[in-house]
Amino acid sequence: MDVEGVRTFVAAADLGQFQEAAADLGVTQQAVSKRIATLERQLGVALFTRTPRGTHLTVDGQAFLPHARELLRIAVRAAESVQPEKRALRVDVIHRRIAPAVVLQDFYSGHRDIGLDVLTLANGNIETAVKAIRDGVIDASFRALTSPWNRLPKGVMATPAINSKLELLVGPHHPLANKKHLSPAQLAGHRIWIPGIVDGTEWAAYYEDFASAFDLTIDALGPHFGDEALMDQLAESADLATFVGDRDRYLWPAQYDLRRIPLRSPTPMYPYSLLWLKSNPHPGLAALRSYLDATVQREADSRDVWVPGARNT
Numbered sequence: 001m002d003v004e005g006v007r008t009f010v011a012a013a014d015l016g017q018f019q020e021a022a023a024d025l026g027v028t029q030q031a032v033s034k035r036i037a038t039l040e041r042q043l044g045v046a047l048f049t050r051t052p053r054g055t056h057l058t059v060d061g062q063a064f065l066p067h068a069r070e071l072l073r074i075a076v077r078a079a080e081s082v083q084p085e086k087r088a089l090r091v092d093v094i095h096r097r098i099a100p101a102v103v104l105q106d107f108y109s110g111h112r113d114i115g116l117d118v119l120t121l122a123n124g125n126i127e128t129a130v131k132a133i134r135d136g137v138i139d140a141s142f143r144a145l146t147s148p149w150n151r152l153p154k155g156v157m158a159t160p161a162i163n164s165k166l167e168l169l170v171g172p173h174h175p176l177a178n179k180k181h182l183s184p185a186q187l188a189g190h191r192i193w194i195p196g197i198v199d200g201t202e203w204a205a206y207y208e209d210f211a212s213a214f215d216l217t218i219d220a221l222g223p224h225f226g227d228e229a230l231m232d233q234l235a236e237s238a239d240l241a242t243f244v245g246d247r248d249r250y251l252w253p254a255q256y257d258l259r260r261i262p263l264r265s266p267t268p269m270y271p272y273s274l275l276w277l278k279s280n281p282h283p284g285l286a287a288l289r290s291y292l293d294a295t296v297q298r299e300a301d302s303r304d305v306w307v308p309g310a311r312n313t
Contacts, residue, residue: 001039001042004035008025012036018055043064045058045061088284089115089117090117090138090140091104091141092119093119096120097250099246099270103247103295107291125202130156134153140275144202144203144272156276156277159293160296161274163271165262166245166263167244168243169234169244169260170241171237172235172256174241178259180261184216184266187241192211193218207243231258234258267304269305
């Protein structure tokens with residue numbers, strides 16, 4: 001199927017007239033008519049009805065239109081796969097308030113010459129991210145490769161990127177609110193609420209391991225009405241607590257008086273890795289990997305930390 005024919009069909013469908021489509025595409029009206037006639041012969045259906053006032057999609061044309069748009073998106077991605085320097089680097093950060101988004105912003109501050117698209121995939125599990133990487137929808141994704149997700153498909157690479165230190169977040173009425181720091185063991189018996197945990201995701205596996213290691217109660221019961229609603233409940237509660245990363249950006253009104261309390265002895269780390277496709281030639285990807293390698297080396301400190309599947313040292 002000719003891509004230009006499909007492109008012409010979409011333009012005519014959007015603009016409602018062959019003449020307008022011709023002007024938009026920079027070709028003659030006769031060329032538009034010929035391309036669409038050829039496409040209709042290939043498909044064996046009429047895509048438009050022609051009237052003195054313009055053109056209208058037939059039922060078949062309406063059915064074909066969303067697929068035609070997808071064909072054009074695929075064509076663009078195919079061209080970009082061999083011309084990566086002409087497009088922005090596309091990176092999935094899971095959530096725009098957490099550490100990967102913060103680090104990515106720091107990277108961009110020092111690399112303004114690299115075009116960057118910051119994305120959050122609609123279905124945020126690691127399988128979706130890996131598929132998007134292999135399909136060329138994104139160039140990279142920040143993920144925690146806890147078991148069983150540490151076995152990646154052939155060609156998908158990973159490198160340690162960010163170690164996000166966990167902190168306890170509580171309201172002013174919580175019995176731990178005035179602690180300057182805590183050990184994970186001191187949280188035993190306190191209710192830790194992390195609404196929105198999705199079974200089968202890498203973060204669900206992380207918190208399951210964390211709770212098991214330190215005999216904690218972590219639950220995701222009840223609906224998740226958003227981060228702002230969570231802050232509301234923390235501010236009013238005398239027993240509710242949650243976890244945030246040390247670089248996560250959460251804001252709340254001053255009167256809430258929420259407390260972020262570092263965890264030590266050991267310090268639990270949420271270990272993000274950067275996932276990418278080995279064959280991806282985008283020059284911005286190499287620059288991002290170099291930046292993250294240097295960041296990890298500067299922050300490397302294996303003393304007194306906890307990560308899933310590793311011994312505390």
